[in-house]
Structures are given as structure tokens and as C-alpha cells.
Amino acid sequence: MKEPQSVKDIAKNSGEPLARIEALEQIPLPPPFDKIDEEPPFAQLTDEEREKFVVLDDTIAVNIVKPESKEEEDRLVKGFLSGLEKLMTVEDNWTFLQPFEMSMEHCAHCQTCSDACPIYEESGENELYRPMYRSEILRRIYFKYVKKASTKVHGDIDLNWEVVARLIELSYRCNLCRRCAQTCPIGVDNALLSREIRKIASMEMGIVPKELHADGSVLQLKVGSSTGMTPLVVKDNIEFIDEDTAERTGIEIETPWDVQGADILLIHNAGEIMAWPENPGAFATVFEAAGLSWTLSSEIVAYDGINYGVWYDDVQFARVAVKHASAARDLGVKKIVLGECGHAHKALTVIADKILTGDLNIPRESSMVTLRDIIRSGKLKLDPSRNDFPVTLHDPCNLVRLMGIVSPQREILEAILPPGRFREMTPHGVENYCCGGGSGFAIMSGHNFSDWRHRLTGRKKFRQILEAFQDEPMDIEHPKYLCAPCSNCKGQIRDIIAYYDAWEKAGIYYGGLVELIVNAMVDVQPGFIDWEWH
Amino acid sequence: MTTLVYIIAYLGIVFFLIAVAARFVFWSRMPMHLRWELYPVAHEGGGRAAYGGSYLEESDWWQKKRQVSLLGELKVMVPEILFLVALREHNPKLWTRSFPFHFGLYLVAAATILMMVGGVVAAVMPASIAGPVARVLAILVPLFGAAGLVLGLLGAIGLYQRRASRDMRDYTAPADFFNLIFFVVAFGIALLTFLLVDRDFSLVSGFVANLVTFNLVPLVGGGAAAILLLLSVVLLSFLVAYIPTTHMSHFVGKYFAYHSIRWKDEPNLRGGDQEATIHELLNQPISWSAPHIRGDGKKTWLEAATEEPEEPPK
Ligand code: SF4
Ligand code: SF4
Numbered sequence A: 001m002k003e004p005q006s007v008k009d010i011a012k013n014s015g016e017p018l019a020r021i022e023a024l025e026q027i028p029l030p031p032p033f034d035k036i037d038e039e040p041p042f043a044q045l046t047d048e049e050r051e052k053f054v055v056l057d058d059t060i061a062v063n064i065v066k067p068e069s070k071e072e073e074d075r076l077v078k079g080f081l082s083g084l085e086k087l088m089t090v091e092d093n094w095t096f097l098q099p100f101e102m103s104m105e106h107c108a109h110c111q112t113c114s115d116a117c118p119i120y121e122e123s124g125e126n127e128l129y130r131p132m133y134r135s136e137i138l139r140r141i142y143f144k145y146v147k148k149a150s151t152k153v154h155g156d157i158d159l160n161w162e163v164v165a166r167l168i169e170l171s172y173r174c175n176l177c178r179r180c181a182q183t184c185p186i187g188v189d190n191a192l193l194s195r196e197i198r199k200i201a202s203m204e205m206g207i208v209p210k211e212l213h214a215d216g217s218v219l220q221l222k223v224g225s226s227t228g229m230t231p232l233v234v235k236d237n238i239e240f241i242d243e244d245t246a247e248r249t250g251i252e253i254e255t256p257w258d259v260q261g262a263d264i265l266l267i268h269n270a271g272e273i274m275a276w277p278e279n280p281g282a283f284a285t286v287f288e289a290a291g292l293s294w295t296l297s298s299e300i301v302a303y304d305g306i307n308y309g310v311w312y313d314d315v316q317f318a319r320v321a322v323k324h325a326s327a328a329r330d331l332g333v334k335k336i337v338l339g340e341c342g343h344a345h346k347a348l349t350v351i352a353d354k355i356l357t358g359d360l361n362i363p364r365e366s367s368m369v370t371l372r373d374i375i376r377s378g379k380l381k382l383d384p385s386r387n388d389f390p391v392t393l394h395d396p397c398n399l400v401r402l403m404g405i406v407s408p409q410r411e412i413l414e415a416i417l418p419p420g421r422f423r424e425m426t427p428h429g430v431e432n433y434c435c436g437g438g439s440g441f442a443i444m445s446g447h448n449f450s451d452w453r454h455r456l457t458g459r460k461k462f463r464q465i466l467e468a469f470q471d472e473p474m475d476i477e478h479p480k481y482l483c484a485p486c487s488n489c490k491g492q493i494r495d496i497i498a499y500y501d502a503w504e505k506a507g508i509y510y511g512g513l514v515e516l517i518v519n520a521m522v523d524v525q526p527g528f529i530d531w532e533w534h
Numbered sequence B: 001m002t003t004l005v006y007i008i009a010y011l012g013i014v015f016f017l018i019a020v021a022a023r024f025v026f027w028s029r030m031p032m033h034l035r036w037e038l039y040p041v042a043h044e045g046g047g048r049a050a051y052g053g054s055y056l057e058e059s060d061w062w063q064k065k066r067q068v069s070l071l072g073e074l075k076v077m078v079p080e081i082l083f084l085v086a087l088r089e090h091n092p093k094l095w096t097r098s099f100p101f102h103f104g105l106y107l108v109a110a111a112t113i114l115m116m117v118g119g120v121v122a123a124v125m126p127a128s129i130a131g132p133v134a135r136v137l138a139i140l141v142p143l144f145g146a147a148g149l150v151l152g153l154l155g156a157i158g159l160y161q162r163r164a165s166r167d168m169r170d171y172t173a174p175a176d177f178f179n180l181i182f183f184v185v186a187f188g189i190a191l192l193t194f195l196l197v198d199r200d201f202s203l204v205s206g207f208v209a210n211l212v213t214f215n216l217v218p219l220v221g222g223g224a225a226a227i228l229l230l231l232s233v234v235l236l237s238f239l240v241a242y243i244p245t246t247h248m249s250h251f252v253g254k255y256f257a258y259h260s261i262r263w264k265d266e267p268n269l270r271g272g273d274q275e276a277t278i279h280e281l282l283n284q285p286i287s288w289s290a291p292h293i294r295g296d297g298k299k300t301w302l303e304a305a306t307e308e309p310e311e312p313p314k
Helices: A008-009 A047-052 A070-087 A099-103 A120-121 A131-144 A161-171 A177-185 A188-204 A212-225 A229-247 A270-276 A278-289 A314-333 A341-354 A365-379 A407-416 A438-441 A449-457 A459-467 A487-501 A503-505 A514-520 B004-027 B070-083 B085-090 B092-124 B127-163 B174-196 B202-212 B224-243 B247-262 B272-284 B299-308
Strands: A264-267 A335-338 A364-366 A390-392 A479-482 A506-509
Touching: A008 A131, A008 A161, A070 A131, A070 A161, A070 A188, A099 A188, A099 A229, A120 A212, A120 A459, A131 A161, A131 A188, A161 A188, A177 A188, A177 B085, A188 A314, A188 B092, A212 A278, A212 A314, A229 A270, A229 A365, A264 A278, A264 A314, A270 A278, A270 A487, A278 A365, A314 A335, A314 A459, A314 B299, A335 A341, A335 A365, A341 A487, A364 A365, A365 A407, A365 B272, A407 A514, A407 B004, A407 B224, A438 A449, A438 A487, A449 A459, A449 A487, A459 A487, A459 B247, A487 A506, A487 B127, A503 A506, A503 B299, A514 B299, B004 B224, B070 B085, B085 B092, B092 B127, B092 B174, B092 B202, B127 B174, B127 B202, B174 B202, B174 B224, B202 B224, B224 B247, B272 B299
Parallel strands: A264 A335, A335 A364, A390 A479, A479 A506
Antiparallel strands: none
16 A cells, blocks of 8 residues: 655655555455455556546546646646635635634644544555545645744645645545544534635636536536436426336326425435436325325426535535525425435535525425325325335435434334334444445546545445345345435445445345335335346 | 742733633634534434434424523533543543543643632631631642642643654644643643642642732742742743643634534524525625636625526636
8 A cells, every 4th residue: 555654745746646555455345245356346547547637546536637837837826825815715705714714723633533534444544545634735735825824833835736736636535424523522624624625626726527517517507407407308207207107106196397386396316317217206106195285396407406516616506506496486385395315405405504595595304304204194004014125224424414314214214114124334323424425426437436436435335234234145135225315325325336246246225215115105016116226 | 030920920811811812702703604513413402412313303394493402512511621522432542641631721720710719718708708718728729739730741741642653743743742842841840849849739829819919929938949839830821821822722612613613503594683694795705716606806696606607617
């Protein structure tokens, strides 16, 4: 394993990556994947890729092309410093000024946060992935080059274009899961600092992974969804989903669109419509069976709950949040209900809370809560024995640690599973581990980035999933259900199951929560969950 | 000479109070920020704080009265302040050094406050009250003072040794070492004073009593004992003044880290009193210069958030 020996190494111009992971030295997974030398190959960057882009470690997330002139080098440094200065002003950063300054001023360098980070742990404690390694670089730049404070007090660091480029790359080696922040005895937040670095890069320098920006929030604002679906296409797709769901359930449904004055505007992550159509189908089945007054919106942006700005850019974030709220206002709904998407939940409910005012301030509710209330109301006839298979629950960070929505999903599982079939992961709830796809990683797969996230960011979660099912025969004859009520988490989990072929080899299947509800509905034909690997 | 020490002690205390107040004002004047809470939130009511739940688990939560428990908050804050519970849970190795250090400081501070109280009581209360109070203080002050100095000294040495260890060395600036050495020297000399010349803390109690009653007379006895005591006072006064100018002022920051960030979960309800502040902030001019924002120092957040999107940057 190669790793930096010092914070100052970030400035060393060696042309070499600062860190490398030796896949064979990683801690083996639980059975049946416990033979480290039998794990799938970890794709490596090509020489051309290393030649063209700034390389920090074994992968590339941001695609920063190496500067070719002194002017380009200087532009990187100047742009970064100018962005850093803006982070310190009320005008440009009222949104996070206090949390930012707090994390700049008060780190005691105690290293308590290190053990909390799944990436650091699964990297074999490679220094590059220590949560405060990147924070410390930012902090030293802040004190030495912006505040002009003494390096004897705050530590020294050189500043050149490579520091800037590597630091921006390094801000995309963090899931923003805030597990580290939870353990900090002072209240310093390394995740917040990763996000502030991303903000400098995006909001000042225009540097950002294209999956998040050009193909993400920009596309969403322009055509309506980062999937590229226009209002016409999304309506077509939902019509198809309604038909398909009716065929599977035996219950006719017609998803309502643009119903003025409905009680609820339901906003899905549009990724569900494309990749997991059974999820919106199941929502429609349950909402209709419960007799709710609800609707989807075909307004641009409002049929896709994603808000990638939450990971990298406050302005893009605000733009999308305003669009979501405007659609709800125009329909005159009483509340917005967020479908199974963790970051959409947090973005619109919590983060946008201090942006939406007046008639845009429409109450937002989690579908976990809406579904829990439906179950409590007794409106659905349920037969838990239809879910007679082992189930574990993945807690999306955004729902639990960052919103405190912990019990409704458990209450639902309690009601729809036979006794003894549910098992918790260790740890779970607000102390959960990220799926590994957090902060945008689930949709990022340029170069070998998906292999990198399987080997580093998602490995801890995969380990937890395997551990949760260790009392079961680990083969395809004994299917097990990993319930992940979040579209992004499902994306990451799908990829890691495929990477390890864990459906074929261990019988691990995954899906959302609402599908399990429909699978237990007496009025529905048995077998809504079809155990077909897609 | 003694008068100078009295003045240094006054300056140390006054500087400390002003610097702490300034930190307090600095953090409390920060503008409202976007919500960024982290669960568990200690004041959450309804039994939810125990597992990290929030009011967002309720349907139609915006129509219900929030259950906020001050007691729940105190149940977390008090053990955290006194025993550094988070550190004990997540970093036991460091806790064995940090806890004695911090607890030692608390005890020394407590002994100092008790000596001040003793001085005031002796000056203004009749003997029938002052006598019993003095007898109690004669037990508590040496107990707190000596235990505090020992714990603080051991903790500071332990922290120094931890800082010098391989995984922390690179993250330690010269000032961090200086801070700990400062503690070791100041506490070490104070402890020596206690051991060699002031076993019952009567000398220092006399000094503090003079200090709080503005009776700036030379110390009784004089000689080596007085010199040692005055040296301790000078060092501790400088230390007290120095602490809030460093990142050790985190005792102020931590309050805000919890109350203004981690636990700051008040929702902005429609028509509520937060909306006016938010409007003001949304009207701040923006100068971010990436192509998709083009802030010019005039365009506001509100305008940026509601303008039609531009083409993606190349
Ligand atoms: S962020 Fe917190 S836990 Fe991590 S080193 Fe700094 S003070 Fe310690
Ligand atoms: S936010 Fe999560 S991934 Fe990022 S440094 Fe902290 S623990 Fe690690």
C-alpha cells in the first residue's frame, strides 16, 4: 500500500499518485466471499488516463485535465483562493458560514473521527482517506494563504496547482455520510468541509464531475430530469408501469397526474421510473388501495425528486428546490410526500427549509411516515407470511443520521414480515454505514470509479449485509431480501451485488420497502416480488 | 512586586472574560444557515432522542406542537461537559489523557472560585456565617486544588506524549506542543508551591481574598514561599489569558457546534418568524463566478435561484 507520509505531501510534484490500494491486502469479506484472491479484479487506470488527468490515487472522479501552461496553473490556484475567500463571507456563504467557520477553527486534531469512516477503514487506514487529512489541507491553506496566520500555530503547507487539483479530487473520496462528524467530540464536520471544497470547485471554478452537474442538475433544470425524461416521456413511462403493475397485482391502477387540489404531491426519484419501475407501481397500488388523494406533477423538474446540488453547489441546490416547491404550490396540494430517495428527502425537507418561504413553504413529509400511517390505519389487508424470507434493512444516511427518520420503516417491517424474519445490521439506525454510493458516487462510474467504490466506499456496507445473513445458507436457493428504501442506495447496492455476483453466489436480492408492502397485500396476486435479477 | 502580580492577575482574568465574551459574540452573530443537524438530537421529545428519532417521524408534523425536552438536553450536556462522554465512547485511548486534563482544569477553576467566594464572605459576612464557611472551604479548596493540579498535570503530560505519537505528530503544530508545555510548567510550579510551601492553600487563599476585596497588600510571611506563590499566580494568569486566544477556546465553540448546528432543528414554518430573516439572506448579493452562476456582486441569491438555467459549461 502506498500512502502519503505527511499532509505536506499533497504539494509534492512527483507525477505519481499519492496513494495506492493493494487489493490483496484488504481485509477479506465474510463467506462466501472470504477468499481475497478470488475477488473480482480491481480495474486500473490506463497510462493514457494517468497522462491526461490529475491523478490522486487509484481512480479519477472529477476529470481535471492537467494544465499545460503557467497561466492555467495559476488560474487553478487563484480560483481556489478566491472561492475560499467567498466561503468566509455572509454574502456568498450565509448558507453554511457558521458550520464552515466552526470546522475551520476548532479541530483539536484528536483523530477520533478516523475510526468512524468506512472508507478509511476499508482502505487499510490509508492516510489519504483519513477524514481529517483533506480537512487539514484546507485548514492550512485557509490559515496560511487567506488569513495570513502563523504556520507555527496552524501548520504549514505549500500551495500549487497540484494541491488544488488533488484536493478537489480528494473531496470526491468522501460519501458525505457524516459518520465521522457524529463522533467528533467538538462538533467539527469533515463531511461539511468536503462539501465546501466541492462548492469552491463548482461555484467558483466550474469544476465538477459531469454526472452531477452537466448530466445531473443542469439537465434536470433544462429538460425536467437527469434521466433525460421530458414530461411527455415520463407520462408514457408511468402509463406503461401502471399497466405492468396491474398485470402483476391483478389490480387496475391509473397514476393521477396534475390533479389540482390533491392532498399529496408525490415526488419520486426518476431513477425509480427507469430502473426500478416496480417501486412507483407499488406506491400507486398502496396509495390507491388506501384511498389517498394524491398526484404526480408533470411540471419540469417536479417529477424527479433528485437534487444533486445538495452534494456540491448551493445555487444549483436552491434552483431545484424552488422548482419542486413551485410545482406543489401551483397544484395547491396540502403537502409534498417524498418517495424512496434519501437525498431527495433531506434536500427538500431539511436543507431547503431555510430557503422556501411564503407560498413556496409547502409542508414536506417522508413516504416512510405516510406508508407507516397507511399500515396503522388498517386500510390494507396484509398477510405477512407472503414475505416469508430473511430481510435486513439498509438505513440511508440521509433518512436516519441526517433527518432522524428511524422508526417508521421498522414499524412497517414489523407489520408485514412474519416473526423472526427481520434482522438488523450492526450497527444500524443513526450509526449506520453509508451504502457507499452517497454524495453522488452511486451515479458516478467514469474510468474505473465504480470498481474503486466497490473496493472502498461500498465494501463496509457489503460486509454488513453479508454479516446480517450469515445465519442463512448463502446460496441462490435461499433468497434473502435487502430492503433499501432509497434510490441512490439501491443503485450502489445493485452495482456491488453485480460486482460480486452476490445474487447467484449468495442469494442476496435487494429492493425498496413499498414493494414488500405490496407483496404482503392480500388483495394482490401473490408474487409481486419476482426474484428476477435485472 | 506583589502589586504587580495583583495587576497581572486582574489583567489575566479580565482578558479571559473579554476574549471569551468576544468568541461568544462572534459565534452568536453568525447569520442563520441552512439546516445541517445530526441525529440523535438530545432535546427531541417523545422518547425519540434515545434512538435518534426526530419530529419528522410524525405525520403532519407541522401542525403539531414540537416536543422539546430541556431535561433531555441536560442529560446529554452535563455528562458531556463533565466527563467527555463522546470522547470516552469513540476514543478511549485519548480519553484517559484528555479526561484528567479537563477535569483537572474544572477542579482548579472550582477551587479558585471557592477561594473568591471565601474572600468575599470573610469580608462582608458576620463571623457567625464566615466562620463555618471558612471551615468548609478549608477542606474543599485544598482538595479540589491539589486534585485538580495533579490531574491537570498528568493529563497535559499524557496529551503531550499522545501528540508526539506517530499518527498525530504530523497534525501537530509547534503551538500545540507549546500550549501543553505551558500547562505543564504552570501546573507543575503551582503543584510544587502546594507541596513545598502551601499545603493547606492558605497562602493562595489569602492572595485571592485580597484580590477580590481589592486589598493589594504584600503577602503574609514573604520570602521564598511568597516568591513561589507569586510565580504560580503569574504563570496561571498568563495561561488564563492565553487560552481563549487559541483553538482551546473550543469550549465556547462546542456550545454553538451543538446548539446552532448539530441540534438546530427548528423548522421554518409558513408565516413564522424565520421567514423575514430568510428573505433578507436571500437578498444578499452573490459573486460566485462559475459560468452557471455568473454572480456579479449585484445578482441576489433569490435571482440566482429563480433565473432560467443557462447552457452547461463546456
Ligand atoms: S474533526 Fe473532531 S474528531 Fe476529527 S480530529 Fe478534529 S476534533 Fe478530532
Ligand atoms: S463523511 Fe463519511 S465518508 Fe466522508 S470522511 Fe466522514 S465518515 Fe468518511
